[in-house]
Amino acid sequence: MQDVTRRFGTVNALQGLSWSARAGEVTCVLGPNGAGKTTSVEIATGLQRPDSGTVRVLGEDPWRADPEHRARVGVMLQDGGLPQSVRPVALLRHLARFWGRPADLDALVARLGIDGFAGTTVRRLSGGQRQRVALAAALVGRPEVAFLDEPTAGLDPHSRREVHAIVREAAGAGTAAVVTTHSFDEAERLADHVVVIASGRVVADGTLAEVAGEDGLEQVYFALTDGGAR
Amino acid sequence: MSDPAARAGVEGAADDEATGRTAPAAPATGRAAPARTRVLAQARFEAVGLLSHGEQLLVSIVLPLLALVALALVDYPELAVGPWDGARRIDVLTPGVLALAVMSTAFTGQAILLGFERRWGVLRLLGTTPLGRGGLLAAKALSVLAVLAVQLVVIGAVAALLGWRPDPFGLVVALVTVVLGATVFALLAACLGGTLRAEAVLALANLVWVLLAAGGGVLLPARVLPEPLALLVGLLPSAALGDGLRTALVDGGVDLRAFLVLLLWGVLAAVVARRYLRWSD
Numbered sequence: 124m125q126d127v128t129r130r131f132g133t134v135n136a137l138q139g140l141s142w143s144a145r146a147g148e149v150t151c152v153l154g155p156n157g158a159g160k161t162t163s164v165e166i167a168t169g170l171q172r173p174d175s176g177t178v179r180v181l182g183e184d185p186w187r188a189d190p191e192h193r194a195r196v197g198v199m200l201q202d203g204g205l206p207q208s209v210r211p212v213a214l215l216r217h218l219a220r221f222w223g224r225p226a227d228l229d230a231l232v233a234r235l236g237i238d239g240f241a242g243t244t245v246r247r248l249s250g251g252q253r254q255r256v257a258l259a260a261a262l263v264g265r266p267e268v269a270f271l272d273e274p275t276a277g278l279d280p281h282s283r284r285e286v287h288a289i290v291r292e293a294a295g296a297g298t299a300a301v302v303t304t305h306s307f308d309e310a311e312r313l314a315d316h317v318v319v320i321a322s323g324r325v326v327a328d329g330t331l332a333e334v335a336g337e338d339g340l341e342q343v344y345f346a347l348t349d350g351g352a353r
Numbered sequence: 354m355s356d357p358a359a360r361a362g363v364e365g366a367a368d369d370e371a372t373g374r375t376a377p378a379a380p381a382t383g384r385a386a387p388a389r390t391r392v393l394a395q396a397r398f399e400a401v402g403l404l405s406h407g408e409q410l411l412v413s414i415v416l417p418l419l420a421l422v423a424l425a426l427v428d429y430p431e432l433a434v435g436p437w438d439g440a441r442r443i444d445v446l447t448p449g450v451l452a453l454a455v456m457s458t459a460f461t462g463q464a465i466l467l468g469f470e471r472r473w474g475v476l477r478l479l480g481t482t483p484l485g486r487g488g489l490l491a492a493k494a495l496s497v498l499a500v501l502a503v504q505l506v507v508i509g510a511v512a513a514l515l516g517w518r519p520d521p522f523g524l525v526v527a528l529v530t531v532v533l534g535a536t537v538f539a540l541l542a543a544c545l546g547g548t549l550r551a552e553a554v555l556a557l558a559n560l561v562w563v564l565l566a567a568g569g570g571v572l573l574p575a576r577v578l579p580e581p582l583a584l585l586v587g588l589l590p591s592a593a594l595g596d597g598l599r600t601a602l603v604d605g606g607v608d609l610r611a612f613l614v615l616l617l618w619g620v621l622a623a624v625v626a627r628r629y630l631r632w633s634d
Contacts, residue, residue, distance in 0.1 A: 168481045170477055170481065190391070190485055190488075193385070193481060193485060194384035194385035194483040198478065198481040198482075200474050203473070203478075204473065204474035204475055204477055204478025205474075205475065205478070206402070206470070206473065206475050207473055208406065218482065220394040221385065221391045221394065221483040221484050222384060222386055223385060223386050264482075
């Protein structure tokens, strides 16, 4: 993503944003609310078109990319995007049909503990349960790149730990995992690579050690984002 | 700070060798299921959803059947008016009930579904899968046709038991009319469900269906009404669909005026939907 800008009316959501993520790594896009994290994920997944700049995901422009490209990219949206009147396993089984060789669904369902609430419709699931179904939906196609927009928002510590383990596992298998978060704590636990965004600009970018420096990620994060948050 | 020259986006499989990790065992092509498989899977998913949804079944099958049976058992109001003067009551009534069924699935059902799918982000998520927006639209069209087929068979069977005898040639014209009417009402559903808040869509889509069912020239031909109401109601898409089906199934004829009215509504709705439809709430 290079020099990307995006305006909504008078608001400059992204102001020349440049960052990248590599296969086999967890990249945490870290920033306060309104920094432009979701906008950049939506641009990277072809849901929005940037006003200017260049975006390449697996070498292709995600805007109007073909189904083969979309098959290589997994997406977990912040609002989940799940139909509400179906049961989670039936939904995942359905989504898996869009892929030629999807992930082993039973294993994925068991790994995320979704079998524990398989009989409940999505509407009646707790926030954390829904997050897990949405994460499974992002991973069901065995993506080469996974964009996960705040995958642990609202989760209890156990579920959070489990989601972290799954994201690490996906990266270990070669996926480029991009995780947005406003929690430096989460970035510290999860990231190989940290991109800090404030007010639509990248204010720090590097390995966790590089960005955290000697002061630690918390200090650096507040120093970089104070005053930048809208 | 970022170095634009070194950072050109998310890099793919090329990096795997360098980092010594294994990519997910996946070839570069054929990762998506074939388009036909994707669209049929989604169409089946949506059709099953529509047919297993209680409130939707009420509007799409139960209420039209109630209207059919109730109006078949009484003599009032007079339905065989205008060009259908002298025709059997059940023969004039059944096409109107079929039109009502088309409106319930193509308009009310689709508008409400669209409104809530926008709210839940379903449209956006499916847009990022191999199905995509185009595949989703194709699947929705197929699912509407599949549900319509079930409705028409059920209503047709009950009507036949009540003595309905449609014109055989008219069945072909009626089929064309149903597909045209379903397209127009689905486009109108996109105008409503694609622009307003989900709750507003829910209320309005049901209200419009009830109003059109009662006074939109569907069950009771617009010609029953006094002028100038008859003329105005006759210009509604609901009346055009009802009249088109009545002309086809009672007389075996083609109502060109009804076709024209439907086409105009279709073009208008397509323009509005194209301009104002939003994929998210």
